[in-house]
Amino acid sequence: MKRSSHNYVTKTVTVLGSIGLLIILNSCTTSSGNAGGGMQPPLPSLPVISVSNLAATTYREFPATVEGKVNVEIRPQVDGYLEHIYVDEGAYVRVGQPLFRINDQPYREQNSNASAALLASQANLEKAQLEVDRLTPLVKNNVVSDIQLKSAEASLQSAKANVAQAKAQAGNAQISLGYTLVKAPVSGYIGRIPHKIGSLVGRGEAQPLTVLSDVNEVYAYFSMSEIDFLQFKERIPGNTLEEKIKNLPPVELTLADDSFYSEKGKVETVEGQFDKTTGAISFRAVFPNNKGLLRSGNTGRVRIPTVHNEAVVIPQDATFELQDKVLVFVVGDSNKVVSRPIVVEGQTSNYYFVKNGLKTGEKIVYTGLSRLRDGAVIDPQPLSLDSLLKAKPL
Structure with missing residues (x-):
């Protein structure tokens, strides 16, 4: 009986000790949890830039x-076969330099005919003048009727008109003959030459002989x-x-x-x-x-x-867009941030030039904007704009 009682007491003490140990462990765990729940999360450390004025140039x-300052289409003024090409594509030519020659044989013949017609009309003019000179004293002496003189004078006027017409025709023939040699009207570079030697060219051709560019x-x-x-x-x-x-x-x-x-x-x-x-x-x-x-x-x-001359320059990375507006987070009192819209008047690949919305000396958050909300408190880490400009020039 005594051994049984002793065993009972031993078991009871052991059970009570285990319960006490569990209570102590549970108490420590609860205490540790309460301590963790009462701690505040750390403030986000974000780089902050001080707004300043800079002299800069935007584009x-x-x-x-x-x-080219002068682009001239070279077109033929007469019809005929292209007989010679004096230049190559891309060549530089000077004003008056020969470019093309059109077969001139038909125009030489026309020029010869016109010259002959001019000589004939001039001979008729001289003949008519002689007739007037012969009749003039005879009329004064009443040897012949003045009607004959008037008829001779009319023939003289007709001969003069024929000479003028023949001169014009001879001039046109000479001009046409000159057009068979195409010269550069300005100095410049030859463009594409679509026609080859032997091609039939003329004033009605859609494509020019070439384009001459003064560049x-x-x-x-x-x-x-x-x-x-x-x-x-x-x-x-x-x-x-x-x-x-x-x-x-x-x-x-x-x-x-x-x-x-x-x-x-x-x-x-x-x-x-x-x-x-x-x-x-x-x-x-x-x-x-x-x-x-x-x-x-x-x-x-x-x-x-x-x-x-004095522009407010900020990095584009320090901005975000919302409803077609460009905004920044400005750091205020107690390191609280608030969003503010800005007006951009110019930009480079990395920076904005601010017209309105920021003043010199204000501080804005550079990165980490996606995690911020109005009124959030941050741990500002000052960042020099000069160091950014060295890494990312304007």
């Missing part, structure tokens, strides 16, 4: 087509939409459109391979009205081309610069 680009200077034609044109008139100083065009700085030309043409150009003229079909108005810029690197038909983009 607006407009698609452009290049044409010492080239024109770049580009167009602005109505909105761009209104902004252009507002942005460029000047009382009239002519003054505004004169005040435009030199423009650049970006070629089809995105390279820059070495010479800068100048906008010269603008059309008098908008194109009703496209709603755009055309401008013309002139570029020097002494090396002949540009040819008619080249394409590219005209870059018009805008100089900003």
Whole structure:
């Protein structure tokens, strides 16, 4: 009986000890959970940029087509077979240089006939003049009737008219003969020559013999939409459109391979009205081309610069768009952020130039915008705009 009682007491103590241990463990676990639930999550650390003014230049680009300052279609003035081609495609020729020869034999014959007809009419004129000279004293002496003199004078006038007509015909024949040798009206580069020796050419031919381009200077034609044109008139100083065009700085030309043409150009003229079909108005810029690197038909983009003496510049990465508006998160008191719309007046590939919405000295969040909401508190990490400009230039 004593051993049984002792075993019972031992088991009871063991059970009570286990229960006590479970209570202690449960208490520690509960205490640890309460402590974890009471901790605040850490504030997000985000880079922040201080807004400042910079001197910078932005560009607006407009698609452009290049044409030679003079583009002349060389067309035959007479009909005939193409007898000789003196130049090759792409060659540079000077004014007055022979280009083509059309078979001139028929026109030489016409010229000979016209010259002979002129000689005959001149002989008749001399004969008529002699007749008038013979009859004039006879009429004064009443030897012959004045009717004979008047008839002779009429014949003289008719002979003079025939001579004038023969001279005109001879001149036309000479001109036609001269047209058989086609010369360059201006200096420039020869375009495509569609006809070959032996081809029948003439004034009614649809294709010209070639196109001659004077490309010492080239024109770049580009167009602005109505909105761009209104902004252009507002942005460029000047009382009239002519003054505004004169005040435009030199423009650049970006070629089809995105390279820059070495010479800068100048906008010269603008059309008098908008194109009703496209709603755009055309401008013309002139570029020097002494090396002949540009040819008619080249394409590219005209870059018009805008100089900003004191512009509020911010990275595009520091903005987001909502309902066609560009916004930033401005850091306010107690490091709370609030979204604010801005008005952009220009841009580069990496930066915006802000017209309204930000002031110098204000701070904006650079990255991590997708996690922010109005009123959120952040741990700002200052970031220098100069360091960004070194990594991503304007």
